[in-house]
Amino acid sequence: MKIIRxxxxxxxxxxxxxxxxxAVIVITTxxxxxxxxxxxxxxxxxxxxxxxxxxxxxxxxxxxxxxKAYFRFDLSSVSGSITEATLSFRVTSPDNLTGGGPxxxxxxxxxxTGEDWSETGITWSNAPAxxxxxxxxxxxxxxxxxxxxxxxxxxTTVNFTSEILSFLQADTDNNVTFIVTGGSYLTGSPIxxxxxxxxxxxxxxxxxxxxxxxxxxxxxxLILIALTTLVWVRRR
Numbered sequence: 578m579k580i581i582r583x584x585x586x587x588x589x590x591x592x593x594x595x596x597x598x599x600a601v602i603v604i605t606t607x608x609x610x611x612x613x614x615x616x617x618x619x620x621x622x623x624x625x626x627x628x629x630x631x632x633x634x635x636x637x638x639x640x641x642x643x644x645k646a647y648f649r650f651d652l653s654s655v656s657g658s659i660t661e662a663t664l665s666f667r668v669t670s671p672d673n674l675t676g677g678g679p680x681x682x683x684x685x686x687x688x689x690t691g692e693d694w695s696e697t698g699i700t701w702s703n704a705p706a707x708x709x710x711x712x713x714x715x716x717x718x719x720x721x722x723x724x725x726x727x728x729x730x731x732x733t734t735v736n737f738t739s740e741i742l743s744f745l746q747a748d749t750d751n752n753v754t755f756i757v758t759g760g761s762y763l764t765g766s767p768i769x770x771x772x773x774x775x776x777x778x779x780x781x782x783x784x785x786x787x788x789x790x791x792x793x794x795x796x797x798x799l800i801l802i803a804l805t806t807l808v809w810v811r812r813r
């Protein structure tokens with residue numbers, strides 16, 4: 578009976594501790610090697626916008642009206658298994674136009690060339706996974722994760738949760754890049770979306786990635802061993 582009671586005690590304690598060892602880590606593009614910027618086609622395809630307070634996504638009928646936004650997060654502070662995640666952007670559409678959506682969220686594939694893109698050096702011509710022609714598309718180095726509908730002129734927060742979870746779980750180098758681009762190339766008036774970057778000090782620290790983790794199985798095993806030993810010693 579003592580052994581059975583000890584087993585129940587250890588199991589209860591392990592479950593109790595497991596519920597309280599979940600950790601939430603909040604990361605922004607200002608954390609570690611994080612970065613945010615956008616790239617612009619046409620006459621500005623060699624221009625860098627790394628110091629801009631917004632990363633723009635623009636869909637229009639002219640070469641200069643095609644822009645894609647890049648956001649990198651440094652996951653080196655994350656330990657354990659990722660169980661939940663929320664990616665948040667603060668977005669506005671200053672032109673107050675509708676149509677032409679949806680806007681699409683991509684993830685830069687793990688380990689591809691260009692994951693270490695420079696915030697002060699990225700342009701349309703060298704951006705990873707970018708299709709260099711006059712298109713909103715990306716190449717096979719990026720995977721589409723989600724899409725969202727048009728946004729009016731009101732500033733709002735756009736969140737992604739389950740759509741990004743497997744992408745984060747598959748990362749092996751603590752370095753993830755999200756790319757936002759228009760779902761289609763428009764004719765007529767351009768539609769612009771401004772994603773606030775870390776350079777914008779008048780708003781909350783967006784873009785933000787909140788990650789929930791639990792200890793690796795090896796850590797849980799150590800807890801169980803310690804508890805078992807404690808109970809065994811106290812029973813002697």
